[in-house]
Amino acid sequence: MIAARDLAKSYRTAAKEPGFYGTLRHFFHRRYRSIDAVKGISFSIEPGEIVGFLGPNGAGKTTALKMLTGLIHPTAGSVQVAGHTPFSREHAFLRRITLVMGQKQQLIWDLPVLDSLRINAAVYDIEPAEAKNRVEELSRMLGLKEQLTQPVRKLSLGERMKAELMASLLHRPEVLFLDEPTLGLDVNAQAAVRKFLLEYNALYGATILLTSHYMADIVALCKRVMMIHEGRLIYDGSLDAVLERFAPYREVKLELKQEARAEDLRSFGEVESVDGREARLIVRRDDLTQTLERLLGTLEIVDLTVSDPPIERVIGKIFHDGASAVPKTELAATPT
Amino acid sequence: MLRRFWRKAWAIVSVNHALMNEYRAEIVLWALSGLLPLVLMGVWMNVSRGGQFGMQPVDFARYFFAVFVIGQFTTVWVVWEFEGDVVEGRLSPLLLQPIDPVVRYLGMHVGERITRVVFIVLFCAVFFGLYPGAVWWPGWANLGTAMIVVALAFAMRFAMQYTVALVGFWTERASAIESLTFLCFMFLAGRIAPLAVYPEGLRRVLWWTPFPYIVDFPVTILLGHEADPWPKAAVMLGWLAFFILLNRITWRRGLRHYSAMGA
Structure with missing residues (x-):
């Protein structure tokens, strides 16, 4: 369903020193530095798999997700998602995927959730009767009902995340890219989102690639994890094997x-x-x-x-040690 | 196909109309912020008492009132909306939907316009109540033509400003460029004074620019002064086609830049 080969992304960013002198210098003589956000990663994901994408902040996870969804062009390498080249952004491709990043993306802040869902139904050419059925199904699965008629700004963080998921999944995408879907949620809301994702995956056989800093998400949802550190994939395999290999x-x-x-x-x-x-x-x-x-x-x-030592500690140690945590022979042999 | 298009259009416009109704108080304030023509009306009515501009005070009253009304229908703010979306990262989710974001921006404007109509009608009633001497009837034909031309003027203004907005792909503050074009609208479009009072040479030059077609031209039709509007309407169509073309080229290049820099 997803196949990436030697995927890399570098971009230029302006470098400015602080203070008045820095501002003047920046105005007359702008300096840039190149950032290699992703350095040639390769992997493939089968239909229906749920894969955790782990890495410390700035490791390249979000950049990789954006390349997989077609938001950014890779500097090098190739990628295929659901048989499409993402950055061509064909409508047929966009109808098959979704990307959830944070909780203020799709929903119209000052209107009830149902209004945002109405627009999405029209945009994705979902017949009104079918859209109604899908809204009912998703609201049942996510435990949202009267909240759908409340303005988004009045919803709690957890309710907003659930509503965001509803808006993102109304068109029943086959591939879900989720960037920190439980960030900032309380324990109950996190559990509800996890349960929903498992149910959605079982019901529609959707392929899910998710990033999360909560190991509970990864343990509950993913049999397989990929770890990225400083733009390189340092591990791709089963979660159980992480302990064997790194601890x-x-x-x-x-x-x-x-x-x-x-x-x-x-x-x-x-x-x-x-x-x-x-x-x-x-x-x-x-x-x-x-x-x-x-x-x-x-x-x-x-x-x-x-x-076994707690998984959080093991992963934390891997992130802390970076590529040096992986024996050189294993790094070369990592199934990328 | 057509049914799907209308369903999309209706959903986007009606939801945006609902959204703008949430902001109705702000919309009244925004509409009132366009009162400058009425201030200028007072100035020009005073200045014209000597009759040296070939127009009577009542003509100026009607002209600036029409400028105000047409301004209500041609106001565009897409540059600020787009700039906010780029800077705050809201553009990315829009790009992941199988519809061009311009449809949403247009929907917002149309939805807002529907909300604004009530205010405009009320304002007309108050204005003509206070100044019955300024009441005029342009005739059905002129009114119909004016409506078409105002729609064209809005489309032109939208295409122009949206093209400026797309500069936001390269710089964070495209609205600064828009401030420059706003100056052109103030002085070259007929907002600060009717083009009829400009020197003949300047007037001839101005009609080679897009600006008078957005203010002076629709106003003169609404006042019933334009005898043969269709050649100018055809020029408007030409400008519209030009800006749409420029817009699409900028969009494609901007998107490439946006996706190259890290979205």
């Missing part, structure tokens, strides 16, 4: 019979915390069995739990 360690939680000191535990692994009789250790996966044997043989243990 070659386990967290061991201990409850001891007697209080312990950090010095006593250092020989078993990295001591993350010691609090009275409770301690947390980070142990390399390869050494886990041997370390557990030593722990049980050396210390008086009341309880012991082994767990």
